[in-house]
Structures are given as structure tokens and as C-alpha cells.
Amino acid sequence: MNNSDKFTGKASIYARFRPNYPQPMIDYLLTDTNPQFTVADIGSGTGILTRQLLDRGAKVIAVEPNExxxxxxxxxxSAYAPFTSVPGSAEHTQLPDHCVDLITVAQAFHWFDATRFKKECRRILKPDQKVALIWNSRIPDAPLIKETEEICKTFCPNFRGFSGGSDNDRSIFCTFFRNGKYSVKTYSHPLQYMLDEFIGRHLSASYAPKPDNANHQPFVQALAQLFYRYEQNGAVSFPNETRCYYGCV
Structure with a gap:
């Protein structure tokens, strides 16, 4: 299956249950924006980060291959005038040369061909402008996360670790960023989930079984049981932080 097809049929649940990103990170990336400051949000999905960039005053070109x-x-x-949607991929955005001031990638870099994407970034960025690779990342040693991982291993045959395990090996960033130089910003971003949100967050993953899969209902039941072991006042605290890797390419 093509990577761009892995989320087909999940747009609604993804848009509803995936978290946004910390405002201090948005402010960090867009400190000097003006009405002409243009961001290419690559692998933009349902537009979660795109919306936050638009709200901060940037022009945003959202590039997403999944229809x-x-x-x-x-x-x-659609109500945002500075919003443009393009049916391109990370490796072939269809954007003109040297047309953007910043490239953002949220929850998507692990799906890209990093070498080809780097070449595309150099083509569409204005000289010496930067790329931000962003993840909402679970705190791996938290008991709730460890138990969730075991459930995913049991019921999701395509599970290879959260976010494809991308945040565990940082050597790719040394290769991707120019001369291996980049900055890392980490933001505390804990999440509070009620039962439907907790289950929906996990069903939005590419590896999660869809409703017609035999593992779907057992997966949901296992998540519900886990939720009730940890819930307090009807919600669980979901350990999460946001990481932003930022530099020239």
C-alpha cells in the first residue's frame, strides 16, 4: 500500500481526535511573519497545523496527497483567504521554485523519502530558509503509554512503534539538515481525553484496524478497559510532548 493511502477512510476521525500543537511553538516558528510570509505545510492531512499557522497570520500552502x-x-x-490546497506529495509538491519562507511537516516526515524530500525542500524554499519537522510524541516510559503499546502490538499487525518509531533514531536528522546542524525545541503538551477521545485518538492511527477488520472491536474493547483503569473524573491524562527539529537543508 502506498503511504498516502494508509489514511484513506480515516479523515473524519483524524480531524476530530488528533491534537493540535502548542502555541509557543507556533510563535517560535512565526516570529517575523508579514502578510506575504508563506509557509508550505507538507503532508498537511486534515489541516490541524495548517489552521494554527493561518490563525497566526501566515499564508499557507497545504500540500497533501491523500484525497x-x-x-x-x-x-x-475554506473561509481562510490565505489558504491554498495542493494535491502534491513531499517529494513532488508541484510548487514553483523558491516560493516559500518556511516548510513545516507535522506527524508526517516518517512517511517521506527523506533524500528526495530534502531535494524538493531546497527547490521550493527561498535561499537559507528553514524546515521544521514536528511531532506530538507520547512519553514512552509512562505506564499508560507502555500499556497502550502492548495493546497496539496485540491487535495492530502493522504497528511499528508510535509515529513509525521515527523519534527514537535521530541520525536521520543529521543527514537531512545542512551540515548536520539543527535545533531541537521540546514543549510540554499533556492531553486530557474522555473515553471517546481516547479511543478515537488511537483509531486515527494508520495501523489501527478499520471497522470491517476482525481486530477492530477487540482493539476498541482493550482500549476502553485500559481507559477505565486510569481514568479520574471521567478522563485520563495522556502523557505527551511536542518536539520540533528546525534548520536549513
């Missing part, structure tokens, strides 16, 4: 995800973003963001 379901892209259509969801277009519907929810």
Missing part, C-alpha cells in the same frame, strides 16, 4: 484528508482540510479551512 480524503485534503478534502476534509479544504472544507474546514
Amino acid at each position: 480524503d484528508m485534503r478534502t476534509a482540510a479544504e472544507k474546514s479551512l
Whole structure:
């Protein structure tokens, strides 16, 4: 299956249950914006980060190859005049040369061909402008996260670690960023989930079994049981932080 097809049929649940990103990170990336400051949000999905960039005053070109995800973003963001949607991929954005001031990638870099994406970044960025690779990352040693991982291993045959295990090996960043130089910003971003949100967050993952899969209902039941072991006042605290890797390419 093509990587861009892994989220087909999940746009609605993704848009509803995936978390946003800390405002201090948005402010860090967009300190000097003006009405012409243009961001290419690559692998933009349903537009979660795109919306936050637009709200901060940037022009945003959202590049997303999956039709379901892209259509969801277009519907929810159509009122924003500085928003443009493009049916491109990370390796072939279809954007003109040297047209953007910043490239953002949220929850998506692990799906890309890093070598080809780096070449595309150099082509579409204005000289010496930067790329931000962003993840909402579970705190791996938290008991709730460890138990969730075991459930995913049991019921999700395609599970290879959260976010594809991308945040565990940082050597790729030394290769991707120019001369191996980049900055890392980490933001505390704990999440509070009620039962439907907790289950929906996990069903939005690419590896999660879809409703017609035999593992779907057992997966949901196992998540519900886990939720009730940890819930307090009807919600669980989901250990999460946001990491931003930022530099020239």
C-alpha cells in the first residue's frame, strides 16, 4: 500500500481526535511573519497545523496527497483567504521554485523519502530558509503509554512503534539538515481525553484496524478497559510532548 493511502477512510476521525500543537511553538516558528510570509505545510492531512499557522497570520500552502484528508482540510479551512490546497506529495509538491519562507511537516516526515524530500525542500524554499519537522510524541516510559503499546502490538499487525518509531533514531536528522546542524525545541503538551477521545485518538492511527477488520472491536474493547483503569473524573491524562527539529537543508 502506498503511504498516502494508509489514511484513506480515516479523515473524519483524524480531524476530530488528533491534537493540535502548542502555541509557543507556533510563535517560535512565526516570529517575523508579514502578510506575504508563506509557509508550505507538507503532508498537511486534515489541516490541524495548517489552521494554527493561518490563525497566526501566515499564508499557507497545504500540500497533501491523500484525497480524503485534503478534502476534509479544504472544507474546514475554506473561509481562510490565505489558504491554498495542493494535491502534491513531499517529494513532488508541484510548487514553483523558491516560493516559500518556511516548510513545516507535522506527524508526517516518517512517511517521506527523506533524500528526495530534502531535494524538493531546497527547490521550493527561498535561499537559507528553514524546515521544521514536528511531532506530538507520547512519553514512552509512562505506564499508560507502555500499556497502550502492548495493546497496539496485540491487535495492530502493522504497528511499528508510535509515529513509525521515527523519534527514537535521530541520525536521520543529521543527514537531512545542512551540515548536520539543527535545533531541537521540546514543549510540554499533556492531553486530557474522555473515553471517546481516547479511543478515537488511537483509531486515527494508520495501523489501527478499520471497522470491517476482525481486530477492530477487540482493539476498541482493550482500549476502553485500559481507559477505565486510569481514568479520574471521567478522563485520563495522556502523557505527551511536542518536539520540533528546525534548520536549513
